[in-house]
Amino acid sequence: MVTIREISKKANVSIATVSKVLNGKPGVSKFTADHVLSIARELNYRPNLNARSLKKGQSQTLGIITEDLTVFNTPDIIDGIDVYCESQGYHYILSNLRLNKRYGNHPDDIDIKECTKLINSLTDTLLSKQVNGIIYIGCHSHAVVPTKYSNEIPFVYAYCYSTNPKIPSVMYDDQKAAFEVTQLLINKGHTHIGVIAGLRESIHTTNRILGYQEALYTNNIPYNPRLTLYGNWERDEGYYLSEELIKAGVTAIFAHNDLMAIGVIDYCNKHGIQVGKDLSLFGFDNREISAYCHPTLSTVSLPLFEIGQHATRLMLDILAGHNIEGGLKIMLPCSIIERESTGLPVSKEKNKSEESHETRS
Amino acid sequence: MVTIREISKKANVSIATVSKVLNGKPGVSKFTADHVLSIARELNYRPNLNARSLKKGQSQTLGIITEDLTVFNTPDIIDGIDVYCESQGYHYILSNLRLNKRYGNHPDDIDIKECTKLINSLTDTLLSKQVNGIIYIGCHSHAVVPTKYSNEIPFVYAYCYSTNPKIPSVMYDDQKAAFEVTQLLINKGHTHIGVIAGLRESIHTTNRILGYQEALYTNNIPYNPRLTLYGNWERDEGYYLSEELIKAGVTAIFAHNDLMAIGVIDYCNKHGIQVGKDLSLFGFDNREISAYCHPTLSTVSLPLFEIGQHATRLMLDILAGHNIEGGLKIMLPCSIIERESTGLPVSKEKNKSEESHETRS
DNA sequence: TTGAAAGCGATACCAC
DNA sequence: GTGGTATCGCTTTCAA
Secondary structure, eight states: OOOHHHHHHHHTSOHHHHHHHHTTOSSSOHHHHHHHHHHHHHHTOOOOHHHHHHHHTOOOEEEEEESOTTSTTHHHHHHHHHHHHHHHTOEEEEEEOOHHHHHOSOGGGOOHHHHHHHHHHHHHHHHHTTOSEEEEEOSSSOEEOOOTTTTTSOEEEESSEESSTTSOEEEEOHHHHHHHHHHHHHHTTOOOEEEEEOOTTOHHHHHHHHHHHHHHHHTTOOOOGGGEEEOOSSHHHHHHHHHHHHHTTOSEEEESSHHHHHHHHHHHHHTTOOBTTTBEEEOSBOOGGGGTSSSOOBEEEOOHHHHHHHHHHHHHHHHTTOOOTTOSEEEEOOEEEOOGGGOSOOOHHHHHHHHHHHHHO | OOOHHHHHHHHTSOHHHHHHHHTTOSSSOHHHHHHHHHHHHHHTOOOOHHHHHHHHTOOOEEEEEESOTTSTTHHHHHHHHHHHHHHHTOEEEEEEOOHHHHHOSOGGGOOHHHHHHHHHHHHHHHHHTTOSEEEEEOSSSOEEOOOTTTTTSOEEEESSEESSTTSOEEEEOHHHHHHHHHHHHHHTTOOOEEEEEOOTTOHHHHHHHHHHHHHHHHTTOOOOGGGEEEOOSSHHHHHHHHHHHHHTTOSEEEESSHHHHHHHHHHHHHTTOOBTTTBEEEOSBOOGGGGTSSSOOBEEEOOHHHHHHHHHHHHHHHHHTOOOTTOSEEEEOOEEEOOGGGOSOOOHHHHHHHHHHHHHO
């Protein structure tokens, strides 16, 4: 490895001068600087970043802890972090909890003690590597138990949040997205809109139902609790629950994720109901499959990349001691993607007949 | 930050002794060791890894360069690297080229010069961070131009390979997988098996066709070049090409990726052909969608996690100066996933009629 | 404009 | 068993 010492020998100057030149500091004559620079290039010099950060006590490095790198949302969030870090001359170090492979998909299976130990161990390592802050990426929006490290180093939570409200987090706005989806369906003339919700205890579910209700209220449509059924995020559940909703006379279904929406399509295919014509359907998540199914699925696209960017901006602002504009909880808007499954506006005729159907039942 | 100096003060011993204790080195009395350890714990000591690697000239760290983190294969490969690194006490630093976002999906759009500059810059940074080796993860199996750094630091290519045959790489065995798929279809009684291949210039395409031909030869089925059509990996192409194959009388289609296979399903759905009954279908890649489409798609699952593990094992062997068992080019086997789209064995009746059909055409 | 020297935190040699 | 000290590569202060 080439060091500044070797450069200084070859250039017949001191290492102090070399250091100044390499860092573009003033107080060196142009002649010396050019000379040193050309030798550095010639020797193919590369600074030792470890030595530099040891000396400076500053690593310009962020730690990232992901709950699971292989979950669909995570890579795009990291991409956002990557771009923002690059633009600010920051580096990052990734640490992966691999929660899914370790504990399976089911949150109940997670041994909190065990998991906390794991997080602590990764955090320790990150601190040993002198990171200046840690961005924690959840694999779904759940509350994370605050870590004992939050006094030692700033944390920002992305796609999840801490139970301690003072800890900053960046999430997306479920309620607003659900409001917009519902409003869009209402604009198309739907008044009997069923919901296949996620798990009762999920914050996503709660907020999406809130947005749905808000849209109904805004449009003077009474909320019928019997049109909101809770699912388990799985495709099969979409299949079974859609039957109940369709029998209850809904003309549109808002499923809380794409997988359950695909289940609705399954049911309709099997029973001769044309999605996009006889029934309007919306999913959530904009999973790859939503663009590939038949009919293609209208859905909600998550601002993953932006979550990464904003989390990083927030972190760097905190590290710089800036005033945090916009508060510590950032909610980013989703975008609505309309595809075939929503279909055309409902005709007056049809809506009327549906209403009478509902009255009958 | 707590340092060994502080520990040594509080414990009334020298920093040399503290260092020995912390590293489990001999030459310290049990009493002193316990004392030091308890103080280290009390102060919540964490070693400065940068300082350590500066002193030792060894970072125990690998660099990972990904062509694109958001491509479906990459996270699982990193997972494999992660697991192996963890088991060996190694760390890694991730660097993402973000090729897709920078240049779009089309390889032709990539400015080789620009791209090489980018790779060099990331490699420089990784070297500055004192990594001991670099694993390069491609987003598809293409030849990578050898970097000027290969003399400075060991490289291992994962999911791609270097044009320099001496540089180690870990890929999966396309040919073997294609052989097995074809053999499976033959075992079910198919003799007219169409292929919707990938792009002509892709190594995947070449090897998969080779495996297909090998299986035909092994079973004394003549190879009919008219049953191999080249696609562009996209769904639409699967749709259009399947028409030609079906008209040519094939009873089974082997598509070189799941996306084109979905296109085949599209075509069949539209034309009343039942996939899994009238036509056997195989995809490749085991994309998420292959489990969600109707019928579910038989496909080939890639050993992504294993590629990561083997690449890391290979790298650590090289770093340790071990004999590299199994050579520098590792080919890992894929596994065949049979789902609904393959269907039952062809009845003698049907096969005969198909053959006569073929004869007619 | 230049350079000697201190020191970041840790390791390891060698003397006691 | 224990500890003094040189050193890793770099930055920065201060004196020349």
